[in-house]
Amino acid sequence: MPPTPPSDSDLCEIRRREGRLDEAAAHGWRSVARDPADAAGWYNLGVALYDRLEASASIACERRAVRLAPDAPGPHFELAEGLLLSGQWEEGWREYEWRWRLPGVPPLIPPAVLERHGHTVARSWDGRPLPEGTLLLVADQGFGDTIQFARYLPMVASLCPNLVVACSPDMRPVIRSLPGGYRTVTDWEEAPPFAAHAALSSLPGLFGTRPDSVPPPLPGLRAEPERVERWTERLDGLLPRGYRRVGLVWAGRPTHGNDRNRSLPLGRLAPFFTLEKTALVSLQKGPAQAEAARYYGTAPLVDLGPELESFADTMAVLGQLDHVVCVDTAVAHLAGAMGHPTAVLLPYAPDWRWLLGRSGTPWYPTVTLHRQPAPGRWEEAIRGAVAAVTGRKLRASGRPSRR
DSSP states (O other), X not given: OOXXXXXHHHHHHHHHHTTOHHHHHHHHHHHHHHOTTXXXXXXXXXXXXXXXXXXXXHHXXXXXXXXXXXXXXXXXXXXXXXXXXXXXXXXHHHHHGGGGGSTTOOOXXXXXXXXXXXXXXXXXXXXXXXXXXXXXXXXXXXXHHHXXXXXXXXXHHHHOSSEEEEXXXXXXXXXXXXXXXXXXXXXXXXXXXXXXXXXXXGHHHHTTOOTTOOOOSOTTOOOOHHHHHHHHHHXXXXXXXXXXXXXEEOOOXXXXXXXXXXXXXXXXXXXXXXXXXXXXXXXXXXXXXXXXXXXXXXXXXXXXXXGOOSHHHHHHHHTTOSEEEEESSHHHHHHHHTTOOEEEEEOSSOOGGGOSSOXXXXXXXXXXXXXXXXXXXXXXXXXXXXXXXXXXXXXXXXXXXXX
């Protein structure tokens, strides 16, 4: 027998993943018109409408899916993303907790760790003081998320003095650079007995964060002085004196679910290649780093990617730059958290944390946002980033002022 052709609901998701958003939405609307009681149809349509930046319509579709399938985690999580993107954070944080029920999402703490410490079910921290006993705070998402939500550590420590942060080895230098002396573990075997646990990404909801009440970025985050000295000497020897120094990151982790939309080839940043009295510094890591070897431009470019062994090095280099231009990666969060001027290039439908229609972000006061006006249209966003970099006043030395 011939295979069953895909339904309109299936085609909605297939076309969305191909970036054919108009066709995806058309299939989605046909699907829900044919079967208004199909929660999956409303869910897929809502996801497609999010990518079309029709946030209100996406939210309405996901609400319909939730009513039809109240225990299905997918519609709840997509509803959270639409609510958070549109600034409706109180409800958005509640729905965001449904992420733990999504298929394939591992538990926050491995069952073997719970068993070793005598827990059958770990007690989730509810945000109230825990004067005795240890709180295990788990950095549960990517590098950028960890940097973004680490701003809550002082607030948590004031309520839970016995605080231990479980994070990846890559994030340890960042957490250790914070004042407060937070204890970190990078292996579950190192985890101490704990009375309660919490996910780092749940802290905005626990503290009732709204767009107008975002805590300041990581207070006191500073690079190690000896690394700063070494990188200062290194860059002063590599770069022409009196030139504006602009750091570049043009691609994120290829395995990221939205990398096709958020990353771009180095060649798309060509407007930066001809800037006068400007030196470009590549901070790019991963497969896209190889593109720096094929760079041709009048502005000199120094490729530091192979020399950046950890975020500790990246932090030290960021302090030597006048501006950072990057796509939505961990470097955007790190530069913003350290208070460095940063221009972030965003796809048409950005991650929820960047909100809608803003040129700035409550998460990082020194970050400017440069958005695609339509899917795949980087030109306008890049022109805006060039203007942000070149529009700053220069010091007498020829270096841009940091004020």
